[in-house]
Amino acid sequence: MTRVAAVQLAPVLGDLPGNLERAADAVASAARDGARLVVLPELATSGYVFASVEEARDLALPADDPRLAALARAAGEAVVVVGFAEAAADGRLHNSAALLDASGVRAVYRKAHLWDREKLVFAPGDARPPVVETPVGRVGVMVCFDLEFPEWPRLAALAGADVLAVPTNWPRAAAHAEGQASEVVIAAATARLNRMAVVCADRTGAERGVDWTEGTLIVDADGRLQGRVGPGAGTAWADLDLAASRDKRQTALSDLLGDRRPELYGPLAGR
Template sequence: MTVVHCAPVAPVIGDHDGNRRRVLTAIGSAVAAGAQVVVLPELATCGYAFTDVAEARAAGIAADDPLFADWSRAAGPAVVVGGFAELGDDGELYNSAAMVDASGVLAVYRKTHLWDREKLLFRPGDSAPPIVHTGHGRIGLLICYDLEFPEVTRNLAERGAELIAAPVNWPLVDRPDGEHPPETVIAMAAARTNRLCFAICDRSGTERDITWTGGSTTITADGWPQGPIADLDLSLSRNKWLSPHNHALNDRRLSF
C-alpha cells in the first residue's frame, strides 16, 4: 500500500518567495502526515492565470533551479511531484512538472497537450511522459489536459506505470448535480480500462477570473475516486487480467 497525498497549494502570481514557502509548507505537512507520494498542482510554483507572455516568462525557472533542492530536503522519505514554469535551455517556456525525492530531481516532464490560452504562453513538450521506478512504485507523469487523451494514459500503462501522478489546474465547468467533474470521469475511465492508479492534484478557490474545480482525487486501479488522500494498492496495477479470458492491454483487436 502507498499513502498518496494530493497537497493543496494556492500560489500567487508574482510572489516568488511566498510561493516557494507555500509549496514547502504543503510538502512538509503531507510528509509529516505520512505521505509517501505527494502531488502538487500544475504550475504550483507560480500560478496559472497569466495576463501575457511577459508575466508568464517572469515566472520561469530552470529545471536545475535551487528550488528543487529545497523540495528534495522537504521530501524526507516521500516522492514529490509538482508543476512549475520551466525556462528551457532553448529559451522557450514550458508548462512542466518535476518528480523529486531526497536524492534530487528524478524526472522533468514538459506538458505536451496545451489547453486554450496556454498555447499563447508556453511551448509544448515533444517527449513521451517519463515513468520512474521509485521506492514507492513506478510513477508516471502527466499534466492536466494530457489526461484527456486515452492513447496517452494507455501508453503509460503499456510501459509499466502503476500510478500516474498528475498536477492539474481544472477551470470549473458546468456539470449535472451528482456527477463528478468531467475530467475526473475521464481519469476514472482511464484507470478502469488500463488497471492503473491516479493521483490528481487540482487547485481550488479562484485565481483572477478563473474559478477552480477543486477536483483533487486519487483513483484506484478499479477506477473509483478516493478523495485527495488515500492508501492506494499500486500492486493491483500489475494485474491486467479482467476475467479468466480477458486482458486489458492485450485484448484490443482492431488497428486503425
C-alpha cells in the same frame, strides 16, 4: 499499501518565493503524516492566468534550479510531483512537472497537450510521459489536459506505470453544476481502463476571475474514487495497493492490456 497525498492549494500569481514556501510546507506536512507520494497542482510555483509571456517568464525556473531540489529535501523520503513553469535552456517556456525524490530531480515532463491560452505562453513538450522507477513503484507523470487524450495515459500504462501523477488546474465549467465534474469521470475511467491508479492535484483560489473545479482526487486501479478534498484548500488521502496495477487481468481469460489489438490501431499514430 502506499500512502498517497494530493494537495489542493492556492498559489498566488506572481509570488514565486511564497509559492515555493507554500509547496515546501505542504510537502513536508504530507510527508510527516505518512505520505510516500505527494502530488501538487499544475504551475504550483507560478500561478496560471498569465497576462503575458513576460509575466510567465519572470516566474519560470530552470529544471536544475536548486529551489526545485529544495522541495525534494522538504519531502524527506517521499516522492513528489509538482507542476512549475519551466525556463528551458533554449529560451522557450514549458508547462512542466518535476518528479523529485531524496536524490533530487528525477524527471521533468513538459505538457504535450496545451489547453486554450496556454498555447500563447508555452511551447508544447515533444516527449511521452515519463514512467519513473521510485521507492513507491513506477510513477507516470502528465499534466491536466493531457489526461483528456486517452492515448496519453495508455502510453504511460504500456510503459508500466503503477500510478499516474497528474498536476492539474481545472477551470470550473458551467456543466459541472449538473453533477460529477467531467474531469472526475475521465480520471475514474482512465484508472479503470488501464488498471492504473490516478492521482490528480487540482488547485483552489480564484485568479483573475477564473475559478477552479477543486476536483483533487485519488482513484485506485479499479477506478474507485478513494480520496477527495472538496472546496477550498486541503489534502486528499488514500492508501493504495500499487502492486495491483501490475496485474491487468479481469478474468482468467481477459487482460486489459494483453487483449489490445495494436495491429489494428494504426490510424491512431503517425503523421
